[in-house]
Amino acid sequence: MPVVQNIRLTVDAVVFGYIPREGIVVLLIKRTIDPYLHSWALPGGFVLDDESLETAVTRELLTEAGVNINYLEQLYTFGLPGRDPRGRVVSVAYFGLVNPTNFKLAASSDAEDASWFNIKDLPSLAFDHATIIDVAVQRLRNKIRYEPIGFELLDKKFPIADLEKLYETLLDRPIDRRNFQKKINHLGILIAHNEKQKQVSQGRPAKLFSFNEEQYFKLKKEGMAFEI
Amino acid sequence: MPVVQNIRLTVDAVVFGYIPREGIVVLLIKRTIDPYLHSWALPGGFVLDDESLETAVTRELLTEAGVNINYLEQLYTFGLPGRDPRGRVVSVAYFGLVNPTNFKLAASSDAEDASWFNIKDLPSLAFDHATIIDVAVQRLRNKIRYEPIGFELLDKKFPIADLEKLYETLLDRPIDRRNFQKKINHLGILIAHNEKQKQVSQGRPAKLFSFNEEQYFKLKKEGMAFEI
DNA sequence: CAGGAATGAGTTACATTTACACGAATTTTA
DNA sequence: TAAAATTCGTGTAAATGTAACTCATTCCTG
The missing domain is CATH 3.90.79.10 (Nucleoside Triphosphate Pyrophosphohydrolase)
Incomplete structure (x- = not known):
């Protein structure tokens, strides 16, 4: 030794x-x-x-x-x-x-x-x-395949499109906007707010969401299967 | 420093x-x-x-x-x-x-x-x-949720039941024998042999299989989603 | 050679995923 | 100021995959 x-x-x-x-x-x-x-x-x-x-x-x-x-x-x-x-x-x-x-x-x-x-x-x-x-x-x-990602990376309040773009960036492929929203909602980690996005882009302004921390960290701990 | x-x-x-x-x-x-x-x-x-x-x-x-x-x-x-x-x-x-x-x-x-x-x-x-x-x-x-397991742990030739039991042990819950076999076959990592299990147990002797190493390590490298 | 035990190959009902369509809210352009 | 362009929000049908279950086959035991 x-x-x-x-x-x-x-x-x-x-x-x-x-x-x-x-x-x-x-x-x-x-x-x-x-x-x-x-x-x-x-x-x-x-x-x-x-x-x-x-x-x-x-x-x-x-x-x-x-x-x-x-x-x-x-x-x-x-x-x-x-x-x-x-x-x-x-x-x-x-x-x-x-x-x-x-x-x-x-x-x-x-x-x-x-x-x-x-x-x-x-x-x-x-x-x-x-x-x-x-x-x-x-x-x-x-x-991102077995844990929620986003809480640590995004602003406190964000439109769902931001989260979707994050996933698209990481997966390096397009994701269907509507199916993505359904899956995320199904996880129950988002809280809807009565605020709308300020006019940074054209088109209809998006609702803002934040993470339900309790549910978020529960999922993170337990692990999940999240195939987009 | x-x-x-x-x-x-x-x-x-x-x-x-x-x-x-x-x-x-x-x-x-x-x-x-x-x-x-x-x-x-x-x-x-x-x-x-x-x-x-x-x-x-x-x-x-x-x-x-x-x-x-x-x-x-x-x-x-x-x-x-x-x-x-x-x-x-x-x-x-x-x-x-x-x-x-x-x-x-x-x-x-x-x-x-x-x-x-x-x-x-x-x-x-x-x-x-x-x-x-x-x-x-x-x-x-x-x-075992994202990689095949077994090649390193089992004998060269084995009945599918052995592989299934390994999964049951690791997951700590029963698995449906028939569905398990279908999923494993679908992965294409097993090669069937014309040999049968020696009489260790009673009942019909099982066919013996071995791993298709090429396919096995390809899957292992790429990752897979394998929810039993 | 009949009964027990485990294998092998389906079948069906249900759940999940994928593909796709349209109306609503807002900004831009004519 | 009206029409066009853009993006958001919600819904539905088809395809695919999973879970639960049935039944015949093969071998050993008594």
């Missing part, structure tokens, strides 16, 4: 957001230290000896990008020797969802810059972060 | 097997060193500086229990401070499936004993290994 190892541990966060007419975006920061100085990378860093992995991720997200996140889950641990030029570094990657309009990104001392990038148009990335994002995108695409 | 950490890294393996009239079993070893000396625990141990995580797991499985495994996937990383009395130890847990009849367990130098335990009747376990097994059992139960 090797009592002394020469392995270090980091965490990285893949935080996704949804911007209605733009698509799925991911949070990246610009590095201020070597290696990969000035490269775009996932927010993350070394784990402190006495903090949990989750604490490490939320700490790094706050200090590097000014983002306070409420939904976070573990994604995968990347441990191939050689993935970091400094030596053996194993990274536990996390997966998060936020509504980008809730934050103004604050590139703090630890990062030169912080910004949202469309996942279809990513810059060249540090380390194996491109691979990590690939795995996270897969997870996101699978998630 | 802390250049020096005091965190060590281990891997642990949750290897499941299926024993037809008994149920789902998990591989445990009896520890020969402190802490938790003589306790039952998951096979695993410290990662070497220059080996991949997968290599570390397969190495430990071989040396501690004599098990050579072909199906292994990463499960989850457990990193709560305090989970190991020796200090900060983060463990990457893996999830494996084997047919227990293919091995005779060999408790080698690193383990006092190695044995299969029914998941419904586990002994008291070292560290947080009971939690790790819980997470693995959940993964197993979820898996």
Whole structure:
């Protein structure tokens, strides 16, 4: 049993957001230290000896990008020797969802810059972060088949069309508007409001909805089969 | 940036097997060193500086229990401070499936004993290994909803009833024999043979089947919706 | 060789999904 | 100011898939 190892541990966060007419975006920061100085990378860093992995991720997200996140889950641990030029570094990657309009990104001392990038148009990335994002995108695409998605990504009140467009973006195919509405209603996770959408587009303004949090999280916990 | 950490890294393996009239079993070893000396625990141990995580797991499985495994996937990383009395130890847990009849367990130098335990009747376990097994059992139960399961767990040739019983065990509820057969046939992953089951039970002997590996792994890769 | 036991191949009723149509509310254009 | 364009909201019929069930077949046992 090797009592002394020469392995270090980091965490990285893949935080996704949804911007209605733009698509799925991911949070990246610009590095201020070597290696990969000035490269775009996932927010993350070394784990402190006495903090949990989750604490490490939320700490790094706050200090590097000014983002306070409420939904976070573990994604995968990347441990191939050689993935970091400094030596053996194993990274536990996390997966998060936020509504980008809730934050103004604050590139703090630890990062030169912080910004949202469309996942279809990513810059060249540090380390194996491109691979990590690939795995996270897969997870996101699978998630919508067995869990409701939207609460973390959309505004408090939204027209159903926004939710539908989110699903179309993730599934990368058109969905029948009317059948989608029926299925969502059947899940009982939406609350109708007596407000209408402000005139952002032409045509009849849509009713606004919000999520029934209790029902939403109940479904999320139990799992559901949601084939659109 | 802390250049020096005091965190060590281990891997642990949750290897499941299926024993037809008994149920789902998990591989445990009896520890020969402190802490938790003589306790039952998951096979695993410290990662070497220059080996991949997968290599570390397969190495430990071989040396501690004599098990050579072909199906292994990463499960989850457990990193709560305090989970190991020796200090900060983060463990990457893996999830494996084997047919227990293919091995005779060999408790080698690193383990006092190695044995299969029914998941419904586990002994008291070292560290947080009971939690790790819980997470693995959940993964197993979820898996059968979107991936074919059986190839790794059953004999080369088997009657459909064996596969059905496996599903009944995992889902913990009865399944209609005839509908199950129709659905499985519809997936096209079974090859019928002109052999019949030897007289282990009374009644009409069943035809034997094997998996169409090509179709099986294609489905596994693509994912499927398989609601029984 | 009759009865018990489990397999193998349907059939039918029901539920779910898919495809598609039209009127209502609002903005834009002529 | 009226007609056209656009988007929202609701409904229905056909197709498909699932669940429950019937019955004949094959083999072992007594």
